[in-house]
Amino acid sequence: xxxxxxxxxxxxxxxxxxxxxxxxxxxxxxxxxxxxxxxxxxxxxxxxxxxxxxxxxxxxxxxxxxxxxxxxxxxxxxxxxxxxxxxxxxxxxxxxxxxxxxxxxxxxxxxxxxxxxxxxxxxxxxxxxxxxxxxxxxxxxxxxxxx
Amino acid sequence: xxxxxxxxxxxxxxxxxxxxxxxxxxxxxxxxxxxxxxxxxxxxxxxxxxxxxxxxxxxxxxxxxxxxxxxxxxxxxxxxx
Numbered sequence: 756x757x758x759x760x761x762x763x764x765x766x767x768x769x770x771x772x773x774x775x776x777x778x779x780x781x782x783x784x785x786x787x788x789x790x791x792x793x794x795x796x797x798x799x800x801x802x803x804x805x806x807x808x809x810x811x812x813x814x815x816x817x818x819x820x821x822x823x824x825x826x827x828x829x830x831x832x833x834x835x836x837x838x839x840x841x842x843x844x845x846x847x848x849x850x851x852x853x854x855x856x857x858x859x860x861x862x863x864x865x866x867x868x869x870x871x872x873x874x875x876x877x878x879x880x881x882x883x884x885x886x887x888x889x890x891x892x893x894x895x896x897x898x899x900x901x902x
Numbered sequence: 903x904x905x906x907x908x909x910x911x912x913x914x915x916x917x918x919x920x921x922x923x924x925x926x927x928x929x930x931x932x933x934x935x936x937x938x939x940x941x942x943x944x945x946x947x948x949x950x951x952x953x954x955x956x957x958x959x960x961x962x963x964x965x966x967x968x969x970x971x972x973x974x975x976x977x978x979x980x981x982x983x
Contacts, residue, residue, distance in 0.1 A: 791952040796960050803964040810968060888965055895972050 769811035773820075776804035784881045788873045794880030798833075801881065802888035809892060826890030833883025840875045852876070904948060911945040928974050936967040 777800075784797030808817040841852045849856035854872025858865045918941060922934040939962025946955035 791956050793953075796956050799957075799960045799965055803960070803968075806965065806968050810971075892969065892972065895969065895976065899976075 766812050769807050773804045773808050776807070777801055780804065780881075784877055785874070787877045788870060794877035795884055797877070798881035798884030799888060801885040805885070805889050806892055809889075814893075814896060821889060823893045826886045826893060829886025830883045830890065831886075833879045833881070833886060836879030836882065837876055840872060840879065844872070907948055908945065911941055911948060914941045915945065928979075929971070932967055932970045932974065935970070936963050939963050939966075 780797045780800035783792035783800060784794060787793035787797065805817070805821045808820055814823075840854075840857075843860075844853045844856050845851050847856040847859050852872070854869040855865050856868075857872050858868035861868055861871060863871065915938060918934050918938040922931050922938060925931050925934060939958060943955045943959035943962065946952075946958055
C-alpha cells in the first residue's frame with residue numbers, strides 16, 4: 756500500500772500463509788460437489804491469497820507470484836473453460852451443460868460423466884473469479900508508483 | 903436450531919451495523935463492516951445454510967475489506983466536520 760514500512764514479521768507470516776490458503780482453496784474447488792463450497796468460493800480464496808501478498812510485500816515484489824497481466828487473461832480462460840464444457844455437451848447431442856453426454860468422449864460411465872462435468876465447470880468458474888478479482892485490485896491501484 | 907445463539911448473533915449484528923454507520927474513522931468503519939459480515943456468516947451457518955455462510959465469510963470478510971481499504975487510501979476527505 757502507500758506506506759513503505761518493511762515489517763519482517765508481517766511479510767514472513769503472509770509469505771508463509773499464502774500457499775496454505777491456496778491449498779485450501781484448491782480443496783474447496785475440487786471437493787465442491789461433495790461438500791459446501793465450489794468454484795466461486797474457491798476462486799475468491801485464491802484471489803484472497805494473492806491479495807494478501809499484494810498488501811503485505813507490495814505490488815512490485817508480488818508480481819513474482821502473480822503478474823498484473825495474468826488477471827484478465829485468466830478471466831477469459833475461465834469463461835472459455837465454462838462455455839467449452841457447455842457447448843461440448845451441446846455438440847455431443849444433449850442440451851447446454853447436459854453433462855451426461857460427456858460420457859461419449861470421456862472413458863467413464865454416464866454417472867461419473869456428470870461428476871466430471873461439474874468439476875470442469877467449477878474449475879472454469881474458479882479460474883475466472885480469481886483472475887478478475889486480482890485484476891480489479893490491480894486496476895484500482897493503477898498509476899500509483901509506490902503501491 | 904439454537905435460538906439463544908441466534909439472538910446473540912442478532913444483537914452483535916445490530917451493534918456492529920450501528921458502529922459502522924456512526925464511527926468517524928473510515929478505516930475503523932471498514933473493520934467494523936468486516937466484523938458485521940463475519941457475524942452474519944456465523945448466523946447463516948447457525949441457521950443451517952452452510953454454503954451461503956461460506957460465501958459470505960470468504961467474500962465479505964476477505965476481499966471486499968481489502969478493496970474498501972484500497973479505495974480509502976486512494977481518496978481524500980474534503981470536509982473537516
